[in-house]
Ligand code: CTP
């Protein structure tokens with residue numbers, strides 16, 4: 001194996017979220033609520049990536065997510081790969097998939113939607129996962145990838 005430099009140190013146990021596009025890093029942090037976690041978190045951004053141009057990576061010590069919690073990040077980081085680390089070894093790799101429905105996280109793009117004037121948690125059915133299209137349960141309008149705004 002050729003010499004490889006780890007830009008961000010290896011972790012002993014936990015989760016490494018790799019292949020996040022640099023522009024989505026803070027959205028991922030927000031969606032996963034990482035600002036409220038008291039475990040050690042390290043991250044790097046604007047790292048070189050052949051596929052994404054500039055990528056970001058998040059390393060979470062002693063944190064293991066449930067699939068349903070992690071899949072939410074597919075909305076902003078569809079190429080993200082999770083590496084589960086146990087005793088310094090990668091024991092599992094997972095990809096993320098946009099869930100069938102989204103509760104909260106995304107703002108309905110219809111300014112007249114009730115969720116934008118009252119304290120109601122948004123809820124969408126996912127019509128398309130690749131080029132994301134979300135149908136609001138309240139006003140039935142479609143919020144697409146281009147107009148998608150992340151709440152919080
Ligand atoms: N990693 C880490 N701590 C460890 C082991 C791995 O932080 N103890 C990180 C690596 O820095 C890398 C990711 O976990 O960012 C995946 O590790 P590995 O599978 O060894 O790397 P690659 O083969 O480059 O992964 P990919 O599947 O993304 O090509």
Ligand code: ZN
Pocket residue numbers: 108109110113114115136137138139140141
């Ligand atoms: Zn709506």
